[in-house]
Amino acid sequence: MSATLTNDESKTTFNRIATDLIRPLTRHAYLETWLLTLALAIAVSVYAYYLQFTKGLGVTGLHDYVSWGMYLSNFVFFVASSLVGMLISSVLGLANQKWIIPISRIAEFIALAFALWAGLVIVIDMGRPDRLLNVFIHGRIQSPIVWDITVITTYVAISTLLVILPLIPDIAILRKRMTDAPAWQQTMYKVLSLGWVGLPEQYKLLHRSIRTLLILIVPVAFAIHTVTSWLFAATLRPGWDSTIFGPYFISGAFVAGVAAVLIAMYFFRTNYKLKDYITDMHFDKMGKLLVLVSLVYFYFNINEFLVPYYKMRQADAVHLNTLFTGHYAPMFWSVQIFGLILPIILLLFPKMRKPGAIATIAVFVLVGSWFKRLLIVVPTMLHPHLPIQNVPESFHVYVPTGLEIVLTLFPMVGVLLVITILAKLFPVIPIWEYAHDKGVSEEHINE
Amino acid sequence: MKTNLLHRILIPIIGLFLVNTSMLAQTWQAPADAAAVKNPFEGDKAKVARGQEVFLANCKSCHGDPGAANFLPLNPPPGDFASEKFLSQTDGALFWKITEGKLPMPSFKTTLSDDDRWAVVAYTRSLANALPAEAPKGMFDGKKVAVALTVNTEKRAVSAKVTFAENGVEQPAAGLKVRFGVKRTFANQWLSNTMITDAEGWAHFTYPEGVRADSEGKFIAVAELPDQKLSVTETVTFGSAFTGKNLLDERSLWTVRTMAPWWLYIAFFGTVLGVWAFIGIIALNIFKIYKLGQTKK
Incomplete structure (x- = not known):
């Protein structure tokens, strides 16, 4: 609560906030074109998947040695990006950082969208998706794959609740104000507002539930990405056989997630005309946060590469030489320099933390994060402990096919679609929390 | 001064050292008086058996099986106990060499008693008659x-x-x-x-x-x-019966799921149920919020 407002001020402030934040839900410039583009991309992807489903994984660049390629890298990237909801809302929210209020829902939308699609990425990676059922029928409780499926399901459930619960008072506001919306939308608001009238008991239950979720999601988010890292680290393979893979993945996830949130923040600020709500201050703080998480990730990178490099065990040496000076060196050094080191240095300058500049940097960080996952998954698969021999020449390398690239982009399109739908049906900034923070009385929020 | 010192003292010393070692490397002769000593256990069958024991424990690792010429490929080669090179030496010479050693052959002066060293000499001597002669190389080729x-x-x-x-x-x-x-x-x-x-x-x-x-x-x-x-x-059929322990009979992380460790069941289901219990409570809260709204109306 920044200031005590008089009754009239409170009323006008709330009106202004509600109007500003609801306006983007009613104005749809270029929305049809955008949705059509997404629909087209999805149609192409569905056809590509049809080809893969009928002809088998042979249509991809995957083979006996690199059986985890772009799809699995994509999966790790998706799980990583979904962790940001926990970082922003829980870690910073529970630390009583009020400035996150306008961006917390954006982070939650991103978290939910990525978590929802992460499971589908795994299905895309399966030549026989019907066999997914076998995990439930024959799965071993000792297998990290079973743990992964359990924890992803749980994380999706909690993320969904964390999107829905803070939305309830906002939906009640929408129910009252969006009277021009189509009938189905009004019905939806009516159902989803759950008869919210803003009773003190309702507020009490809501706050307690949100707080429980914010605490609960911390261990679950840590579990989801730690278990994902164990899918790799529970093997003896060079590049994966590491004891710090859990924290290495989690710190990397925060880097990817913060970058994704920054890009979304920039988009909504300009497209939704929310300059007064998502301010330079938010970009500045998120920039500092990105530096912090990047430094932590940088520290884990040093551990992950320098220590094996110092020891140079035979199998590790082959792997590390491929990354440092061999086939994957251009990608490896580009990712480390443009996706991690340069952003850290640049973001130390306040000018670089202005919206436009930092959004550009965030794009580099996010793209770098995706390729970093590829560098974690693929080179190790090309370096088995027993030499690759007596196989076709093409099995010595991994070259993804066009179809594979399409199906890797497909879930990303899906994420954009989910975010688009959410951001067109619900305000991207929590109206009631924001108004409350600005000193608007509950009476005006509920009226 | 320095060059003088180098020329006058060091170089001759180094030279001497080199000459000496290379000479020694070619032949290893026991001193005449040592070589002349007789084996006190000559022909003693019990000592021959003891000598074999000592041989197996101390000598075989380098010298190999007598008569098999499978000694280690060291430089100089250790040699075979049953070879002409060994058997042509006097008892005293063999005893002296076992006692003194010459690297890589260690000295057994302090590790084996005099009796044991003489026993090894007696054993070596016994090899002369005991071993059948090896066929000349290539005799059975093509047969x-x-x-x-x-x-x-x-x-x-x-x-x-x-x-x-x-x-x-x-x-x-x-x-x-x-x-x-x-x-x-x-x-x-x-x-x-x-x-x-x-x-x-x-x-x-x-x-x-x-x-x-x-x-x-x-x-x-x-x-x-x-x-x-x-x-x-x-x-x-005269071996000693052995029934191995099947690791898959124990509860462990690497077996089938029915053999998963109890602690894993407790940790896994305990955590999952705990988390979902909270999710259940939240769902209940949502229902309560809805109910409160209804009563207000």
């Missing part, structure tokens, strides 16, 4: 050599009769190397020294007690002629 095994279960003995065929006539193959062992999963476990077949083509080996075998006491005995790259096997 079809065959091995037949006979097993005496009571005595745990396996005998190999080695023959070769010449002009259609089967004859005993004398002087061939044979060794006995057990066929294991990835390699053969050799239990005997390398032996030489006698004039009748026989080589005999008594297996020690307690050879690890399958659950019924069976194992596969193997006799090999290393030079002929020929080996024959025979399943024998």
Whole structure:
């Protein structure tokens, strides 16, 4: 609560906030074109998947040695990006950082969208998706794959609740104000507002539930990405056989997630005309946060590469030489320099933390994060402990096919679609929390 | 000054050292008085047996099986105890060399008693008559050599009769190397020294007690002629029965799911149920919020 407002001020402030934040839900410039583009991309992807489903994984660049390629890298990237909801809302929210209020829902939308699609990425990676059922029928409780499926399901459930619960008072506001919306939308608001009238008991239950979720999601988010890292680290393979893979993945996830949130923040600020709500201050703080998480990730990178490099065990040496000076060196050094080191240095300058500049940097960080996952998954698969021999020449390398690239982009399109739908049906900034923070009385929020 | 010092003192010393070592490397002679000493245990069978024990424990690792010339490839070569090079030396010379040593051969002055060292000399001397002569190299080249095994279960003995065929006539193959062992999963476990077949083509080996075998006491005995790259096997029943512990019988992380450890069940389901209980409470809260709204209306 920044200031005590008089009754009239409170009323006008709330009106202004509600109007500003609801306006983007009613104005749809270029929305049809955008949705059509997404629909087209999805149609192409569905056809590509049809080809893969009928002809088998042979249509991809995957083979006996690199059986985890772009799809699995994509999966790790998706799980990583979904962790940001926990970082922003829980870690910073529970630390009583009020400035996150306008961006917390954006982070939650991103978290939910990525978590929802992460499971589908795994299905895309399966030549026989019907066999997914076998995990439930024959799965071993000792297998990290079973743990992964359990924890992803749980994380999706909690993320969904964390999107829905803070939305309830906002939906009640929408129910009252969006009277021009189509009938189905009004019905939806009516159902989803759950008869919210803003009773003190309702507020009490809501706050307690949100707080429980914010605490609960911390261990679950840590579990989801730690278990994902164990899918790799529970093997003896060079590049994966590491004891710090859990924290290495989690710190990397925060880097990817913060970058994704920054890009979304920039988009909504300009497209939704929310300059007064998502301010330079938010970009500045998120920039500092990105530096912090990047430094932590940088520290884990040093551990992950320098220590094996110092020891140079035979199998590790082959792997590390491929990354440092061999086939994957251009990608490896580009990712480390443009996706991690340069952003850290640049973001130390306040000018670089202005919206436009930092959004550009965030794009580099996010793209770098995706390729970093590829560098974690693929080179190790090309370096088995027993030499690759007596196989076709093409099995010595991994070259993804066009179809594979399409199906890797497909879930990303899906994420954009989910975010688009959410951001067109619900305000991207929590109206009631924001108004409350600005000193608007509950009476005006509920009226 | 410095160059003078180098020229006058160091270089001659280094030179002397080099000459000396290279001379010593060529021949290793026992001093005449030491070489003249007689073995106090000459012809003592008990001492020969003791000498073999000491030999197996201390000498075999480098010098190999007597007569098999399978000593380690060191420089200078350790040599075979049954070779002419050894047997042509006097008892006193052998004793002196065992006592003093010359690297890489260690000195046994302090590790073996005088009696034991003399016992080894007695054992070495006994090798002269005991070992059948090895056939000249290449004698059996291109000839079809065959091995037949006979097993005496009571005595745990396996005998190999080695023959070769010449002009259609089967004859005993004398002087061939044979060794006995057990066929294991990835390699053969050799239990005997390398032996030489006698004039009748026989080589005999008594297996020690307690050879690890399958659950019924069976194992596969193997006799090999290393030079002929020929080996024959025979399943024998005088091993010591062994039933291995099946690791899959225990609860562990690497077995089937029905054998998962209890702590994992508790940790996994405990955590999952705990988290979902909270999710359930939240769902209940949502329902309560809805109910409150209804009553207000």
